[in-house]
């Protein structure tokens with residue numbers, strides 16, 4: 001019987017030393033493998049603790065990649081468990097903060113222009 005993990009348990013393994021990912025409802029420990037991954041460790045780390053099925057399939061991984069997966073398999077995910085979304089401090093969050101500042105500067109500039117035009 002394979003070991004069964006909840007989405008929560010998998011989500012807790014999202015660090016560099018303890019990195020699990022889900023592909024096709026199976027749980028893989030990629031803590032060591034990520035350093036050897038031909039596509040780089042960061043791309044895998046970003047998906048640590050999460051379901052990486054879509055990304056894995058989209059890349060069109062080879063049979064060799066599928067073979068490698070077998071060695072990393074540690075169990076199945078409990079599909080009845082509550083799904084969790086990992087909110088990491090992502091770069092998109094920083095980007096939106098950056099664009100917020102830009103909007104503020106633009107608003108100030110526009111107010112300045114309006115003030116100038118009204119006083120002409």
Ligand code: HEM
Pocket residue numbers: 028030033037038039040043044047052055056059060061062063064065066068069072
């Ligand atoms: C444990 C899971 C994974 C394994 C065993 C694996 C294995 C491999 C292997 C063997 C290659 C070389 C090309 C090939 O044989 O297809 C590769 C390339 C690549 N992988 Fe993964 N991969 C995994 C997960 C992922 C994930 C989750 C992503 C996320 C998008 C990813 C993105 C890529 C990319 C972008 C390349 C292309 C690298 C290049 O050709 O420049 N891989 N992977």
